[in-house]
Amino acid sequence: MSSLNKNTLLKSILFYFPILFLFLSVFNEIDFNYLNIEYFSFNFVHILIFYWTLKNPRYLSYGSIFLAGIVNDVVVGIPIGFSSFCYLLICAVTAYLRNITITPNLINDWISFLATILLVNSIQVISLDIIFSIEVNYMRYLINSGFTFILYPVFLFLFNILERKIAIQIND
């Protein structure tokens, strides 16, 4: 009975949290570079897209991921459409994993995530370097992928809490 009185605005805000996070992070490039820790950087967007599209794609629509990629390209300064392509590749992998997985578990997801970010970052680095002649630091990409992989369980834990809250609000 009490749940009927719950604010509908809060429900919709919670539901749109993943999209909000996605756009905030592409506009803002959340990577904690300002802390100036040598070599430390990670790709929050990759974690976000992988987790939410794997969990349930209704939280993050493919259209919004495409748009977020365009925004990221403009902000970072790489050819437009490039990040969209990479983000959608992650979605393709998660859609495939969702179809073949009956009982999801952390280790499988984590290993799949590593394979996915290595694939996406390899495509990104090779295309930027060879096709667009933009010089990139391969080692930095590798380190970035490493930290993104290591930090995945941390965000998985946080997103699980959020997902449970969203699920409760929707079911109410």
Next chain:
Amino acid sequence: MASSRDDFVIAIRSAFLKKSYQQKFSLLTLIFSSLIVIILGSFNFKAIQYVKIGINEVIYRSSHIASLPENYFKDLNIKIDEHLSLYDQYKKNEIELNKLKEKKLSNDFLILENNKLRELINETIRSEDVYAKVLVDKDSPYLKSIVLNKGSRDSVKIGMAIVDKSYLVGKIIEVNYTNSRALLLSDLNSKIPVLLEPIDIHAVLSGTGKNYGVIEYTKDEYKQKLTSDEIIVYTSGYGGLFKPGLPVGKIITNNLNKNNEVNFFSDFRQLDYVKIVSYEIGGGY
């Protein structure tokens, strides 16, 4: 064996072609759309350029607003660092100030002498400055660049130098109507002609993607000439891109700095306002 192959094909088809609930587009449509955007973006058609400029204008402004909270924390972090090292910095500054006072006297004389010599050969350097605010300052590990709030409306052109106080920090690489993007000297793709003083050697300064640059494209002999403790790197003005004599950074030659890294004078993390400089050499023979 055949059934597992069928399962794979079904999973792939379902992933790419099936529209899940609450999805307006299938994955395959969007992947093709992004490929079309990449291909169209590589053409230099006017219509595409206008669309690109429009997208850039909107996203740069939005990014500036969205970055405000993060910038606040960034500034706070810098302020805390500065407060913690206040006393040490004061002592260093005191010593440096005394040295600079001595140097200033001889510099004043050199400036006067330089102006007289330029008059003698009838050469003048005219430069125009446009002050710009840094809208977006993304210290991305991939591309080191900043977005400024001045564009083609303010006569900003590609290739113009970006100066912080009197130190060179980068050059304009993209111009929109009300804003522009500048590539910082620290970016891997940045290469500028420089002059190493007092050893008087021309070289190319390349970015490393980190907070320092490296000297490239000089003869190996130059390393033998690095005898003085401190070598100042200035723009050489070769290629007519930058005004000659803009200070860039310094090379400290010691046992720790074997790669002759160039420490930039300007701190690229703290750029709020910069000058966009264009120059013209007039007269001469």
